[in-house]
Ligand SMILES: Cc1ncc(C[n+]2csc(CCOP(=O)(O)OP(=O)(O)O)c2C)c(N)n1
């Protein structure tokens with residue numbers, strides 16, 4: 001018997017959960033600049049998250065999907081993307097959107113149920129949030145095809161969850177990306193849960209990255225709580241995509257520190273010990289301890305940065321809460337080039353009702 005194919009998946013880690021260096025660091029990580037930048041951005045993301053949940057709990061925001069635990073993934077990828085690359089996010093990528101230039105007030109607007117928060121000028125050609133699981137992977141392939149046809153040096157980044165890897169759309173996207181050698185990077189935020197479904201019940205494949213091998217494309221696993229590991233893998237994958245060297249799948253291993261969304265209560269299905277283990281590995285504390293050890297970040301820096309980010313976030317909250325709602329007609333206005341008769345009638349009825357309410 002001959003072996004037709006044999007494959008392997010690497011796992012990359014440089015700074016472990018005890019904040020120890022376990023592999024020789026790349027040159028850029030031997031000085032403070034980039035690491036401190038990553039840390040500062042992750043702190044803003046975590047503070048924003050806490051604030052958004054508080055707003056939801058007090059009836060001032062709709063359902064919100066927390067990014068607690070995936071800050072490193074979002075911040076590193078978005079920082080490495082070029083302006084002209086294209087982000088095709090799912091619904092847990094506020095931190096990426098922030099780094100890509102969206103205002104925090106716009107992000108709040110979206111989660112407050114106002115679609116203007118899903119079409120910010122700062123998004124340029126980035127796609128809006130995608131809630132239907134894994135469909136964004138195929139959208140990303142369409143965009144990457146256009147980039148390839150136009151002979152542009154741009155990468156498309158599609159991000160998805162561990163649960164999304166069980167969808168046909170994802171496997172179809174990997175396949176076409178491979179066959180057409182598309183400039184796309186797929187990143188799995190493997191946060192170990194798809195609402196209440198744990199990773200162990202999602203797939204018996206030992207890694208999710210190995211799904212790339214079936215499509216004949218590069219696949220690798222990185223510690224998604226280690227900014228250095230993420231940086232190394234993502235930078236290489238983006239560069240390869242821009243140079244026409246084909247797609248990559250990166251599985252970033254993280255842990256969801258929150259409920260699935262504010263509409264969920266994870267205490268009903270998740271053991272507290274599992275959550276505690278998640279907190280032991282989380283990216284912000286890990287990097288803070290490392291920076292402290294290097295003498296690159298002090299208590300005074302922390303205090304100042306927390307004050308700075310709180311003020312920034314409070315400003316965004318004020319802007320969000322001060323934004324007048326859209327007229328009721330807006331919910332009919334962007335669906336059809338020409339509104340069907342039935343909806344025209346509903347639109348008129350809604351307008352006249354809101355006018356009556358305003359005058360009473
Ligand atoms: C096509 C489709 N099916 C089902 C859902 C309902 N749903 C919302 S989130 C979710 C779980 C997704 O888990 P995962 O892909 O791991 O992402 P995470 O939320 O953990 O980041 C499901 C099934 C949906 N949004 N779209």
Ligand SMILES: [Mg+2]
Pocket residue numbers: 161162163189190191192193194195
């Ligand atoms: Mg998940």
